[in-house]
Amino acid sequence: MLSTFLTVALKGADVPTIAEETLDATLRFERVDKHFANGTTALTGLELSIAPGEFVAVVGPSGCGKSTLLRLASGLDTASGGTVHAPADSVGYVFQDPTLLPWRTVLANVELPAELTGAPKAERRERALDALRLVGLEGFEKQLPGQLSGGMRMRVSLARALMARPSLFLLDEPFGALDELTRLRMQEELQRIYAETGFAALFITHSVTEAVFLAGRVVVMSARPGRITASFDVPFPHPRPAELRYDPEFGRIAGEVSAALRGGFQ
Numbered sequence: 265m266l267s268t269f270l271t272v273a274l275k276g277a278d279v280p281t282i283a284e285e286t287l288d289a290t291l292r293f294e295r296v297d298k299h300f301a302n303g304t305t306a307l308t309g310l311e312l313s314i315a316p317g318e319f320v321a322v323v324g325p326s327g328c329g330k331s332t333l334l335r336l337a338s339g340l341d342t343a344s345g346g347t348v349h350a351p352a353d354s355v356g357y358v359f360q361d362p363t364l365l366p367w368r369t370v371l372a373n374v375e376l377p378a379e380l381t382g383a384p385k386a387e388r389r390e391r392a393l394d395a396l397r398l399v400g401l402e403g404f405e406k407q408l409p410g411q412l413s414g415g416m417r418m419r420v421s422l423a424r425a426l427m428a429r430p431s432l433f434l435l436d437e438p439f440g441a442l443d444e445l446t447r448l449r450m451q452e453e454l455q456r457i458y459a460e461t462g463f464a465a466l467f468i469t470h471s472v473t474e475a476v477f478l479a480g481r482v483v484v485m486s487a488r489p490g491r492i493t494a495s496f497d498v499p500f501p502h503p504r505p506a507e508l509r510y511d512p513e514f515g516r517i518a519g520e521v522s523a524a525l526r527g528g529f530q
């Protein structure tokens with residue numbers, strides 16, 4: 265699938281150039297560097313390409329630049345060098361904090377992005393109800409966020425992101441604040457939704473098993489300044505059963521990713 269891209273690059277001068285172009289990837293980082301004004305170099309020479317519909321998980325030591333990578337992909341921040349090709353539209357974001365408006369119902373929270381873009385009421389209502397069905401929250405439309413569990417609030421956040429019908433989903437430790445059982449359930453829900461909708465995803469996590477359970481490819485970043493040091497294909501088809509976590513092949517891949525994370529990968 266070919267997509268239109270907004271390319272933000274630094275070409276020689278310190279001025280980002282923005283151009284529309286066509287690429288056979290949903291997201292591509294080419295030799296990307298990121299330096300902050302205080303002298304910190306977060307990323308150096310980072311290369312990463314995500315194909316349409318591909319689910320890529322990123323693991324790496326704390327402070328290696330994972331969130332920085334996601335911010336560059338989202339356009340919230342710009343690279344200091346190299347090129348980031350990211351979709352011009354149709355990007356969904358999910359962060360660790362569900363960031364729901366406490367005075368709006370579940371339905372009104374999910375409808376918000378479509379409301380802001382001026383979509384007609386009937387259309388945004390239908391899309392929001394579809395998204396809520398997809399995340400398993402049918403029947404909770406009139407509840408307020410304060411009446412929901414942490415896992416349910418995260419489902420609302422996922423539904424809101426799905427409203428954009430994203431071709432690219434950016435997820436920054438979305439399940440990091442959940443208890444273990446809820447976290448496992450949310451992983452199962454997310455990969456079911458992925459199997460049904462087929463977006464491309466860049467998923468940041470500290471959990472190796474979470475990365476292997478969800479992704480078709482797991483990439484490992486070095487300590488800061490971050491770059492990709494290893495990449496592992498995870499060949500199990502989606503949707504994946506919960507018991508996959510006990511499969512010996514699953515354990516073998518998770519072991520290799522963990523070894524790479526500890527620096528033992530040659």
Ligand SMILES: Nc1ncnc2c1ncn2[C@@H]1O[C@H](COP(=O)(O)OP(=O)(O)OP(=O)(O)O)[C@@H](O)[C@H]1O
Nearest residue numbers: 300302304306325326327328329330331332333488
């Ligand atoms: N705005 C900023 N100004 C200066 N330094 C920053 C800024 N944002 C991030 N950094 C630094 O860049 C490095 C990478 O930060 P980043 O948040 O991307 O790491 P991370 O891998 O997501 O960390 P964690 O796993 O702990 O969430 C860190 O050393 C951080 O302190």
